[in-house]
Amino acid sequence: MLQCFNTTKYSGGRDMAEAATLIGIAEPVILTVDNGGTNTRLALGAEEINHIEAYPTPVSYDEAIGKLAATASCLLQGKTLDAVGVGIAGATTDRRLTQAGKLQENGWCGRPFTEDVAAALGVPIDRVVLLNDCVAGANAERVARQPGPDETGSFMVLSTGLGGALYTADELIPDEPGHQYLKPGALCGDGAEGHVEAHIGGAGIAKKFGVRGEHIPHDDPRWREIKGDFHEGIAQMLERYRDDLGLTLRTIGFTGSVVLGGPDMMGGLQRSLRTVFGSLAPQITEAIYRDKSGLYGAKFAADGLLKAA
Ligand SMILES: [Zn+2]
Numbered sequence: 001m002l003q004c005f006n007t008t009k010y011s012g013g014r015d016m017a018e019a020a021t022l023i024g025i026a027e028p029v030i031l032t033v034d035n036g037g038t039n040t041r042l043a044l045g046a047e048e049i050n051h052i053e054a055y056p057t058p059v060s061y062d063e064a065i066g067k068l069a070a071t072a073s074c075l076l077q078g079k080t081l082d083a084v085g086v087g088i089a090g091a092t093t094d095r096r097l098t099q100a101g102k103l104q105e106n107g108w109c110g111r112p113f114t115e116d117v118a119a120a121l122g123v124p125i126d127r128v129v130l131l132n133d134c135v136a137g138a139n140a141e142r143v144a145r146q147p148g149p150d151e152t153g154s155f156m157v158l159s160t161g162l163g164g165a166l167y168t169a170d171e172l173i174p175d176e177p178g179h180q181y182l183k184p185g186a187l188c189g190d191g192a193e194g195h196v197e198a199h200i201g202g203a204g205i206a207k208k209f210g211v212r213g214e215h216i217p218h219d220d221p222r223w224r225e226i227k228g229d230f231h232e233g234i235a236q237m238l239e240r241y242r243d244d245l246g247l248t249l250r251t252i253g254f255t256g257s258v259v260l261g262g263p264d265m266m267g268g269l270q271r272s273l274r275t276v277f278g279s280l281a282p283q284i285t286e287a288i289y290r291d292k293s294g295l296y297g298a299k300f301a302a303d304g305l306l307k308a309a
Pocket of ligand 1: 178179180188189190191192195
């Protein structure tokens, strides 16, 4: 027997949906998934996503697919799915995970993820879109901010690690900002010495200083060092985008526990970037959909599938 752990009851909702279908105004039913290395979140796509089911991501790939399908079935309460958007913590190619941190260690890479999700949920494979989770976040920022033809922005997460992706009006560009060399003195989770996220990500801070960031007082000199590395890492990233891609960012939308929980992280970054880049410094701000950016971005990608169909 399937255990549905949500407490919301949709009394009458289904009848209303069916009535709406009869007069041809029903919204498509979209499932959006944020499959992180540590936690997985699911929601039905809506203009405002409020009801989210969350659980620790199972170590086993097969168990994770089963849990995803069972949780989706609880959310759907008998409704038929039209499309699915999944943001996942890793690089994706050809409907599979090709490179990831924790999920790679757990043997998820190379498995036919999109195909397995489609089969488990009973939807055609061309109604499932798989994106890197930061690319999904960038998609949410792109839709919310509506960049003009020559405008570029980025979505960034500074929590356990540092992730990010870029967007233009019509393109999403994956990136690995956390895994660029900054300076020696910290070992990254991928085994490399001196990567940016080893100095400023939550896991890196805990390893480098022997104490978690939330237990370091805001006026402690260790935060001064972390913030200096943050400013330097982002400045290098912007130079890399300018030199390698010819792109100048107008906006960086941030989310994540370290950037939001540390001492004036965004304000400090903004001031530092203005001194380096002057009027070409991007605007530093919070991501519009905050910690739900991945869920909204995957939902918008699934909307796109249906529009293209
Ligand atoms: Zn690294």
